[in-house]
């Protein structure tokens with residue numbers, strides 16, 4: 318699967334029709350919208366810090382930095398669905414940032430009212446597939462030990478995943494060059 322400006326669609330476990338495309342230069346307001354629909358706890362899990370009192374300007378600037386990051390080292394996907402009162406609503410994003418020519422760090426945000434219906438898993442599989450096709454060998458992440466959902470997501474990938482606990486967090490290394498067969502894994506290739 319090669320995603321450029323193409324849109325890919327899938328159904329969530331609750332039957333939402335989810336559309337996915339790559340993150341573009343002008344997407345900062347959409348990334349802010351996702352952040353605005355995440356609880357303090359979800360924000361903490363994503364950014365590893367309390368962001369309850371962060372200014373809107375700082376959130377906006379961070380979203381601009383993500384949307385307009387150097388495309389040779391940053392890449393991501395954004396997912397949309399229709400709500401009863403609003404169409405094409407951004408509900409989640411996943412991205413990687415290269416830390417070396419062969420390795421990239423992953424980050425995922427799904428707005429709270431769309432968590433636990435399979436969207437994060439699907440986006441992460443799509444991202445890992447794209448990263449492998451771009452020649453990356455490893456995806457890494459720093460996750461909190463009390464975040465079972467993200468561990469579940471990473472562990473569902475059809476690659477060997479190493480988890481190294483370090484205090485309250487764990488370092489995750491996903492080896493894109495070491496496939497493993499998982500029953501029921503999502504085919505994205």
Ligand SMILES: CC(C)(COP(=O)(O)OP(=O)(O)OC[C@H]1O[C@@H](n2cnc3c(N)ncnc32)[C@H](O)[C@@H]1OP(=O)(O)O)[C@@H](O)C(=O)NCCC(=O)NCCS
Pocket residue numbers: 358359360362363423424425426427428431432433434435436437438439458460464465466467469470
């Ligand atoms: C973590 C996150 C990305 C997962 O995305 P999601 O769309 O909610 O995840 P999915 O629904 O695809 O999968 C979550 C899995 O974890 C499981 N899970 C959730 N909570 C769990 C818990 N407390 N204990 C055990 N398993 C749990 C779910 O059952 C599901 O597994 P299943 O598909 O086999 O049923 C999302 O919850 C999120 O954005 N959280 C806040 C930010 C964050 O934590 N980012 C990750 C660090 S970068």
